Amino acid sequence: MQLRQDSHTVPPPAPAAGPLLSVRKLRVRFGGITALDDVSFDVARGQIAGLIGPNGAGKTTLFNCLSRLYAYEQGAITFDGQPLEKLPRHRMAALGMGRTFQNLALFASMSVLDNIKVGQHARTRKGFLAHALRLPGVAAEEEACSQRAAELVRFLGLEQVARKPVADLPFGTRKRVELGRALASAPTLLLLDEPAAGLNHEEVGALGDLIRAIRDQFQLTVLLVEHHMGLVMSVSDHVVALNFGRRIAEGTPAEVQRDPEVIQAYLGAEA
Template identity: 65%
Template structure:
């Protein structure tokens, strides 16, 4: 469902989703520290939420003489799940690396919540509100599930060596807030029973959940999922679809995912953007993109 879709009452669908979350019992919601960063209890929607959260305009990336991305443009609106598809080498991960500032782009612009990312230092991306998972898991395998998730929440903590060494009250409050967020996320993603287990001892599908939980612990407005279905079996794929929807519906987090598993993309996405050889070849609803002649040609090498 697109964020721009209206309910029978005339409210945006994303507002109804977030309202349902806010109306849950106090014990089920993440507590909010007055002096800390925003937590998962989503604010009420405003008309500005109908504007793009992420706006990509004419982004071009070259590696020597190779054009990895050529004038790619699309928007992601608040509350959407947008799928980014394309054959191998289409430029999907390159685009993700531009959004997370691992790569620079020559031309074009990327605006997130109205702010340009082009000159933003990469270490400020998480603080701005963008989280990310990776194709190759980047977990601390010798640490526990809980410890990995806690690490994700520390990008918002404040205070240097002196403040932390003397355990000022602000340090204690922030640690409590990060712990509460971690516990909520582990419960949401089915990791609570494994909180004290080493990540290396978990099945691969659960390691994927740990990486997602760590990305969400930073309380992002937008999470970038880089091939979340890779290596998962059929049952785990079904679980993943449900988790992605819960991330959007219960936490109010907008989702942009790169994925080769077409069934998952078409079932979970509100809109789909298709790339081929670094160019955008289609954009629309899953049904529209799936039947687009350019998309069929890119995947099958034949005309529709």
């Protein structure tokens, strides 16, 4: 299905040259532990990129740096040509970065539809006073948000549970709700933090199809952290492998799968 574009939306400028995301020589320490050590890689526009590595490799730390939840002592991150070092974390959604989390970050007592509406907060223009006084334009903006959320509900196949509280839903369905919440912010880069965690085999297969559909439908870029190797290798155009905070391999899925350091990291020296 094709999602409606709001009539008041200004067409985006032509894509800039170069990668959408660039990470250069990133280093993060927690006390005496080095979580990331001189990590560098790029994510091209329109790409599905996978970030893999054993537990403790630094994948979620890197995601938290991209989201500005963690500070880094060395290196640089550039998103769509803009350095992130001095930007506050609340600017990330408006800048075009959407994210899901390992542990679901939803409002359990709110409905599916309302949770997805929350994701549009960074894209609305009317403030608290305008809503309190019901100034001109508020009703139109609320209607546009409701329509956008309803379209995302349909796209994600959530129509049957749209009015139900999130707390009443199974884990796999809540995963889709969080994905809808992230998409509601209209990101250009979608960060998926272990989206297959807790899903069964059938749900993982459907998730792979959904990730590709999201990239194509919304014309965005995806950076995926995941332990499920079958999923990562089937959907990714490019893969970056970390181990003990270092980048140990980068390339196509086939190249990374054959890399000796990746094999050793996952299967041990004897393999």
